[in-house]
Amino acid sequence: MNDPVDFKGMSCPLPLMDHDTIQLAHGAGGLLSADLIEKLILPRFTCSELEKLEDQAVLDLPPGRLAFSTDTFVVSPIFFPGGDIGDLAINGTVNDVAMSGAKPAALSAGFVLEEGFPLADFHRVLCSMETAAAKAGVRIVTGDTKVVGRGSCDKIFINTSGVGVIPEGVRLSAGSLEPGDVIILSGSLADHGMAVMTVREGLSFRTTVVSDTAALNGLVDSILAAGPGTRTLRDPTRGGAATTLNEFARASRVGIKLIESALVVRDDVAGACEILGIDPLYVANEGKLIAVVRSAEAEAVLAAMRAHEYGKDAAIIGRVVSDHPGRVTIQTGLGTERIVDMPVGEQLPRIC
Amino acid sequence: MKYLDEFRDPTLAKGLLAEIGRTVTRPWVIMEICGGQTHSIMRFGIDQLLPEEIELVHGPGCPVCVTPLETIDRALAIAAREDVIFTSFGDMLRVPGSRDDLFRVKSRGADVRMVYSPLEAVKLARENPDREVVFLAVGFETTAPGNAMALKQAAAEGLSNFSEIVSHVLVPPAMEAILASPDNRVQGFLAAGHVCTIMGWEDYEPIAARYQVPIVPTGFEPVDILNGILKTVQLLEKGTPGVENQYLRVVQAKGNPAARAVVDEVYEVCDRKWRGIGNIPNSGLKIREELAAFDAERKFKVENILTEEPEVCISGQILQGMKKPDECPAFGKECTPRTPLGATMVSSEGACAAYHKYSRRGLS
Numbered sequence: 219m220n221d222p223v224d225f226k227g228m229s230c231p232l233p234l235m236d237h238d239t240i241q242l243a244h245g246a247g248g249l250l251s252a253d254l255i256e257k258l259i260l261p262r263f264t265c266s267e268l269e270k271l272e273d274q275a276v277l278d279l280p281p282g283r284l285a286f287s288t289d290t291f292v293v294s295p296i297f298f299p300g301g302d303i304g305d306l307a308i309n310g311t312v313n314d315v316a317m318s319g320a321k322p323a324a325l326s327a328g329f330v331l332e333e334g335f336p337l338a339d340f341h342r343v344l345c346s347m348e349t350a351a352a353k354a355g356v357r358i359v360t361g362d363t364k365v366v367g368r369g370s371c372d373k374i375f376i377n378t379s380g381v382g383v384i385p386e387g388v389r390l391s392a393g394s395l396e397p398g399d400v401i402i403l404s405g406s407l408a409d410h411g412m413a414v415m416t417v418r419e420g421l422s423f424r425t426t427v428v429s430d431t432a433a434l435n436g437l438v439d440s441i442l443a444a445g446p447g448t449r450t451l452r453d454p455t456r457g458g459a460a461t462t463l464n465e466f467a468r469a470s471r472v473g474i475k476l477i478e479s480a481l482v483v484r485d486d487v488a489g490a491c492e493i494l495g496i497d498p499l500y501v502a503n504e505g506k507l508i509a510v511v512r513s514a515e516a517e518a519v520l521a522a523m524r525a526h527e528y529g530k531d532a533a534i535i536g537r538v539v540s541d542h543p544g545r546v547t548i549q550t551g552l553g554t555e556r557i558v559d560m561p562v563g564e565q566l567p568r569i570c
Numbered sequence: 571m572k573y574l575d576e577f578r579d580p581t582l583a584k585g586l587l588a589e590i591g592r593t594v595t596r597p598w599v600i601m602e603i604c605g606g607q608t609h610s611i612m613r614f615g616i617d618q619l620l621p622e623e624i625e626l627v628h629g630p631g632c633p634v635c636v637t638p639l640e641t642i643d644r645a646l647a648i649a650a651r652e653d654v655i656f657t658s659f660g661d662m663l664r665v666p667g668s669r670d671d672l673f674r675v676k677s678r679g680a681d682v683r684m685v686y687s688p689l690e691a692v693k694l695a696r697e698n699p700d701r702e703v704v705f706l707a708v709g710f711e712t713t714a715p716g717n718a719m720a721l722k723q724a725a726a727e728g729l730s731n732f733s734e735i736v737s738h739v740l741v742p743p744a745m746e747a748i749l750a751s752p753d754n755r756v757q758g759f760l761a762a763g764h765v766c767t768i769m770g771w772e773d774y775e776p777i778a779a780r781y782q783v784p785i786v787p788t789g790f791e792p793v794d795i796l797n798g799i800l801k802t803v804q805l806l807e808k809g810t811p812g813v814e815n816q817y818l819r820v821v822q823a824k825g826n827p828a829a830r831a832v833v834d835e836v837y838e839v840c841d842r843k844w845r846g847i848g849n850i851p852n853s854g855l856k857i858r859e860e861l862a863a864f865d866a867e868r869k870f871k872v873e874n875i876l877t878e879e880p881e882v883c884i885s886g887q888i889l890q891g892m893k894k895p896d897e898c899p900a901f902g903k904e905c906t907p908r909t910p911l912g913a914t915m916v917s918s919e920g921a922c923a924a925y926h927k928y929s930r931r932g933l934s
Contacts, residue, residue, distance in 0.1 A: 419686050485571045490576065495918065552613025552792055553581050556928045564637040566660035566684075566918075 240335040245365025254363065258341060262348040263327070267359040275359035277324055280383050285320035287311055288379040288398030296343065296373055298417045300409075300429030303376055304449075305350035306345035306504060309433045311378040312354045313453045316435035317389050318505065319442055322354065327361040328377040333368045343374060354433035356380070388442060394449045395470035399538040400516035402509045404437060404523055405430070405531040406482040407459055411501035421493075423488045432505030437528045443517035444522035452505045457561055460499040462508055463536075463546045464560045476536035476558065477546040500524045500561045510538065577791030579612075586796035592625045599755045600802050601748070601891045603741060605632030605919025606790050612928035614792045615702040624799065625893035627755065630744050630923075631762050633709040634917030635889060636663050636844040639877040641737045641830050645706050647872040648735065649680045655698060656682045658692040658706040659713075659767070664914050668878040676854035687718035688734075695724060695732035704866045712764040713831035714738050714855060718836035721864050731864035736857050739842055741765050742773050743853035749781040750892050757892050758802040760788040760795065763817040768833075770825030774813045782811045788868040789817040796855075800837055836861060845913050846886030885912035888921050895925040902926060 243250040260268065267275040280440060289310050296303040308325065315322040326345065340379075351358055409430035416427050434453060451512065454462040467474045482500045483491070491498050505528060511519045516534060523529030546558040602608055608628045611617055616623070617626050630636055643858040646667045649656035656672070663672040663684060676682035681701075685691055688705050695703035707717035717734065720787045724732035741762060748754055761774060766787040772852070774785045786803035788798030805811060815821055833855070842854025882900045887893040895901050905911040907923055914920035918927075 252853065417930055418877050420688065488574070550614050551578050552583050552614050552616070552619060554618050558614065559927055562662070566663060 228524045234565045238337055240331045240333055240337065240365055242333050242365055242367065244466055245363060246312050251363070258546050259344060259361065259363065261362070262344040263351070263358040265357040265359060267324075267357070268361070274325075275357065275375065277381070279323055279381070279532070282383040282386060282563040283332045283383055283569060285318040285382045286379070286382055287314035288377065289314060289379045290375060292372065292375050293414060294372055295414075296339070297416055298414050298429055299426045300413055301431040302343055303374060303505075306321040306349035307376040307378045308354060308356070308432050309431050309504060310381040310455070311560065312356055312435055313507070315380040316433075316438045316452055317390070317451045318382070318384055319388035319438065319451070320384040321439075322380050322435050323379045323503050324357050324359040325351065325378050329361070329363045330371050330375040331363065331365045332373050333365060335373050340374065343376075352525045353527040354435055356569065365368065366431070378425065384485050385442075387446070388491045390448060390450045392450045392452065392466050392469040395466055395472050395510050395538045395539050396449070397472060397540040398513050399449055399510050400513050400534055401463070401474065401476070401536045401538065402511060402516065402523065403459065403508045404434070404522055404529045405505075406487065406502035407503060408483060408487050408491060408498035408508070410430035411458070412487045412496075415494070416490055421490070423486060423490060426492055427463070429484050429551040430503060430505035432527055432528050434507050436506065436507065437526045440522040440526050440529070441511075441519055444518035445509075445511045447512045447515055448519065449505055449510040451509050453503065454501050456502060458498070458500040458502060459508060460497075460558045460562060461548065463558065465542070466510060467546050470538070471543045473542040473544070474536055474537040474546040475539050475541075476546065478548050478550050480533050482531050482533060482536045496565045500565055572680060573704070573886040574791065577789070582793045583722075583796055586800055587740060590624070590796065590800050592801055593800065593807055594621050595807060597623045597625065598757050598803060599625045599891075600625060600760065601627045601629045601756040601757045602760040602788070602798060603629040603631040603745070604764065605622050605635070605917065605921070605924075606764070606791075607631070607760060607762070607788065607795060608921050609919055609924045610751065610790050610795060612791065612924040613878050615790060616795055617926075620799070624803065627859055627894070628888065628921035629759075629891060630748075630844065630847065630889040631741065632914065632917050632919040632921070633739065634665055635715055635885065635913040635920045636739055636846065637662075637665070637737050637913070638843045638845050639668060640843075641708075641735065643781060643875045643877055644867060645735050646672065646675050647875070648704055648866060649675050649682050650678070651870070653702050654681065655694055655703045656700050656706070657685045657694065657703060658681065658682070659686075659708075660684045661707060661917050663920075664708055665737050665913060666910060668754050668876070676887070687815075688701050688717045689723065692720050692724050692727075692729065692732060694727045696727065701731065701732060703732050705734045707736045707738065710739055710741055710762065710765050710810045711769045711833075712762075712767070714837065715768060715826070718832045721836050721861065722832060724864060725767075725861060730863065733864045734857065735866045735867050736837065736855060737842070738855035738856065739844065740835065740839070740853050742777060743845075743850050744844065745777055745785075746781075747850045749777070749783065749801065749849070749854070751890065753892055756783070758784040759805050760785065760802065763784050763787055763789045763794070763821060766817065766821040767827065768825050768829050769825050771813050772823055778812050780815045784811050785813045787813070787815050787817050787821050789820070808902045834852050844889070846883075846889050848886070853917070869906070881913040883912035884894075885914040885922070895922040
């Protein structure tokens with residue numbers, strides 16, 4: 219138990235603990251549980267609701283419709299270039315709430331910890347959750363911790379749920395697209411998925427592919443200010459941009475035409491995709507959104523997005539059309555057109 | 571990106587298309603051998619751009635597609651054993667056997683792992699001396715050197731718990747089988763660039779001479795493929811069959827001699843059954859007798875393999891260029907990538923999967 223603690227990458231000091239790994243007793247509700255919560259977890263998530271340690275948080279929210287979302291994070295490896303399971307869990311739920319146009323206000327955090335999980339790693343995850351929540355401007359107001367036996371989960375699983383209030387007059391819906399609307403993507407495709415895949419599979423490239431994990435609520439505010447008539451917003455996570463756009467086309471019974479040359483894929487990501495035979499349109503993003511806006515507001519929204527740190531590479535990637543309802547097509551660099559279909563399952567690296 | 575953008579350059583592509591249009595005077599049927607080329611043709615819509623005289627038919631060059639059902643069923647039986655860590659490249663995991671696939675066997679508790687290199691399987695064998703590590707070695711000449719190297723490495727380290735199920739196939743005998751068929755329509759070939767990278771192109775010269783066909787080793791990007799088609803059409807129009815190398819930046823006449831040597835050291839040529847096509851003499855590779863201890867099929871002796879192939883599937887005719895995927899009555903109906911009836915629908919390199927993914931059908 220006296221193994222040296224790895225402080226690499228830590229942004230805040232590790233409190234003294236009697237153990238260096240998670241014990242089953244940390245989840246048993248006794249002294250060790252209290253120790254874990256009070257010494258390790260609470261200091262990272264200081265807020266008045268949480269400090270009361272009641273069974274629930276009681277929130278005072280401004281009037282309006284509520285957006286409510288939940289997501290569970292099981293990423294492996296838990297640390298990857300550009301982020302870790304902690305900031306992913308904050309940003310993911312902030313983004314899911316924000317895509318309704320809501321201003322994310324409060325999150326819950328539920329942890330499932332595997333017996334033997336190093337406390338130093340848990341601390342590192344908590345610190346990145348603290349940093350991500352502060353950056354997104356949300357508070358973690360309630361939480362839960364469970365410990366399961368070795369082998370019953372993979373190191374750490376995190377569930378976060380979030381609520382936010384939707385401002386008066388904002389009604390975004392994937393079913394509201396009209397022919398002529400413009401599709402804007404906030405930046406490069408496939409960064410997160412390829413970052414995780416290259417680490418997971420031990421592929422080494424001359425450069426490191428970095429995840430794009432980021433909270434997009436600020437970008438959403440900019441979009442809605444510049445484009446009050448915005449139709450819908452969505453962050454293309456699992457299944458990638460292709461899946462999100464197919465969902466839009468089906469929900470609105472419209473066609474979508476994309477232009478391949480307008481899609482931004484970073485060189486290192488494109489290289490990794492080429493080697494593995496994977497299409498970046500189908501790879502997960504964690505810090506990008508697709509906005510469908512009225513044609514008249516497109517330039518204003520694009521300019522507002524480009525002025526934001528998470529929208530610098532925003533581009534118009536296509537249009538909504540009345541042809542082929544429910545289908546997404548793409549114009550290739552050679553001028554031909556092909557279907558961009560829903561993915562069948564996970565993309566698998568090919569043999570050769 | 572360097573080596574990618576210039577081979578997807580629309581101006582270069584349009585110039586090649588114009589040149590093909592000026593060269594062609596009558597109908598020609600050209601087969602692209604490799605599934606990667608088929609995928610690229612569909613992805614970029616190259617077939618839509620060609621003059622109507624040129625018909626592209628899709629060849630048997632999808633290793634996942636042509637792996638016999640018996641081999642997959644045997645692999646599934648071995649993977650299900652408690653003492654086995656079963657390793658495979660990603661796109662074999664979803665290939666259906668008669669009743670199962672590796673994903674399903676895994677979900678029932680088998681230890682099935684996806685690897686990117688067969689050397690990862692050797693590492694697993696080293697790290698797990700009490701388990702049997704089996705690698706499913708499928709593919710054409712392209713992947714054979716890596717798979718041979720893994721076996722050689724395991725033998726050198728004395729890792730008796732490592733073995734391979736070898737179902738390698740060779741391109742030239744398959745081309746000859748297609749050309750010798752009375753139903754053959756193919757008049758020229760785009761040979762598979764990656765295969766030629768390993769094997770070179772000298773083996774194709776006798777085939778080109780015997781059957782009087784042009785054979786053009788070709789790359790995988792749109793400009794490569796259009797350039798390969800142009801060279802093939804030029805040879806056809808001039809009536810001068812032979813081998814002409816399009817993929818100059820990668821392919822040399824003798825290929826990669828070091829890679830060929832390790833393949834010869836570990837494997838030997840054998841007759842091989844191709845899924846959907848049947849037995850082709852001297853078209854496969856098997857583990858040499860002196861390395862039989864590393865042959866998983868001998869080590870685990872799986873008996874009583876009874877295969878069941880769906881009757882409606884025409885993948886055999888598709889793999890020989892006799893039919894197109896959308897001529898199959900089951901295409902897009904009973905048979906989809908989610909519910910594949912034949913292997914050509916499973917692999918992303920398979921012609922049916924490429925048609926289904928990129929098809930313009932359903933747009934009109």
